[in-house]
Amino acid sequence: MSFLEILAQPSTWQLVSILCLGIFVQAAAGFAGGLVIVPLLLWAGYSIPEAQTSLLVATIPQNLWGVISFRDSLDKKRLVGPGAARLLFLPAGVLTLQWMESFSMVTLRQVVGAAVLMATLTTMLFRPRPRDQVDPIWGFLVFPLSGFLQGLVGMGGPPMVLWVQAHDWDTRRMRGFLFSMYLISLAPGIAVLIWFFGARVIPPALIAAAAIPVLLLVTWVGLQVGTALGAQRLRRVTMALLLLMGVAGLAAPWLSPA
Structure with a gap:
């Protein structure tokens, strides 16, 4: 099948629509792009590796823009250890994902739903007090866990977000650090x-790459909506959506067609 034939398929436009929704949420609320995209793509019939690959490609422009925009706030030496820890444990997550592919799609939806629910509840309930220094032990836990989760289900952001929020950094430094890690x-x-x-993850990646101009427009719209509605209101809506998706994933045996 040629790439043009792939683009003409309804499933392609379903993939692009889900990517647009996730990128919009990420731009408007400042987080949760992967938490939205991966579970929705599973419900659309894509595998976790396909969902992850399309997510990674779709976020390239946004993360590149973020690093360039906040480069004056970056401490490059501070990026080396966390970045290396994430990369070191990422293959372990992917290897575990390869083993999990023997599970049924319903079970995988439950696993992803549990991950979304846990990340959402942790983000809602755990509010670290910002401080000048955070015990180094947390870095040794957070960044390997982030890399592992990134490889496993494409959701490595929540542990890093909580770690960043525990520092008394300004918004530019926080966002610059997170964009750099991604x-x-x-x-x-x-x-x-x-x-x-193998090759089965390449078509979703190519579709995501072809959709980048649209995703850039969606990013701009999301930023405008986020500014207009305010962070707290968007956070509440986003958390409600994520809780619903997490519960739906856990209820997959009853919601999936027989």
Whole structure:
């Protein structure tokens, strides 16, 4: 099947629509792009590796823009250890995902639903007090966990967000650090997924790449909506959506067609 024939399929436009929704949420609320995209793509019939690869490609422009925009707030030496820890544990997550592919789609939806629910509840309930220094032990836990979760279900952001919020950094430094962590792992993440899962992850990646102009427009719209509605209101709506998706994933045996 040619790439043009792939673009003409309804499933392609379903993939692009889900990517647009996730990127919009990410731009408007400042988080949760992966938490939206991966479970919805599973419900649309895509595998976790396909969902992850399309997500990584779709977020390249946004993360690149973020690093460039906040480069004056970056402490490059502070990026080396966390970035290396994420990359080191990313293949372990992908290897575990390869083993999980023997599970049924219903079970995988439950696993992803549980991950979304846990990340959402942790984000809602755990509010660290910002401080000048955070015990180094948390870094040794957070970034390997983030890399592992990134490789496993494409959701490595929540542990890093909580770690960043525990610092008394300004918004520019926080966002610059997070954008840098995401950007560092994009190319290795895509390469590892292709290495483990082969050619089947390439079509979703190409579709995501072809949709980048649309995703850039969606990013701009999301930023405007986020500014207009305010962070707190968007946070409540986003959390409600994520809770619904997490519960739906856990209820997959009853919601999935027989």
